Amino acid sequence: MAQNMISDERIMQEVYDAIVHTTGVDRDAITPDSSLVDDLGVLSLDFLDVNFRLEQVFGVKMARNFVLEHVEELFGEGVAIDENNDVTEKGVEVLRMRLTEAADDLEPGTPVDELPALVTPRTLSAAVKDIFGLLPEKSPAGADWKTDEGTRIVCSETGKPAVLPSGDEVVQNWLTSLQEEKQIF
Numbered sequence: 001m002a003q004n005m006i007s008d009e010r011i012m013q014e015v016y017d018a019i020v021h022t023t024g025v026d027r028d029a030i031t032p033d034s035s036l037v038d039d040l041g042v043l044s045l046d047f048l049d050v051n052f053r054l055e056q057v058f059g060v061k062m063a064r065n066f067v068l069e070h071v072e073e074l075f076g077e078g079v080a081i082d083e084n085n086d087v088t089e090k091g092v093e094v095l096r097m098r099l100t101e102a103a104d105d106l107e108p109g110t111p112v113d114e115l116p117a118l119v120t121p122r123t124l125s126a127a128v129k130d131i132f133g134l135l136p137e138k139s140p141a142g143a144d145w146k147t148d149e150g151t152r153i154v155c156s157e158t159g160k161p162a163v164l165p166s167g168d169e170v171v172q173n174w175l176t177s178l179q180e181e182k183q184i185f
Contacts, residue, residue: 044116131170
């Protein structure tokens, strides 16, 4: 079920807050399409902190692995990343579908080490929304959902938090459905 209890604006606000808190970057320097690496100077350890902050705010578990690592795991080595640790044509295709405009300029042969530059506040927000998008229609108690403090989804009767799939499970499910629908692997 697509959830609408937490607005896109609120999710983006929390992404910005996580970036500001982690890096000290001026909030006015951030746009939805700022590259966390190229534009905001986010380091690899900062990514972990930003993700941790989003997990705490929303009560979710962000993906630990990048989408291409999941492609390799599900469909075999060399499908998305070649022997030189560069993105394959199939890897580019998957990234363009998953990251949309953030991956528009990506070409096969791009070193995997350059991929973190594709992460933007918009892609982080989309990752959170993808997790919330798998919220069941009703809670296990059969009740509706509500938000707790505006960012956590809980059962309206029991107050128990929604049990949502992890970001890694979301990506794996998306890749599996992509294979079934489009037969790209």
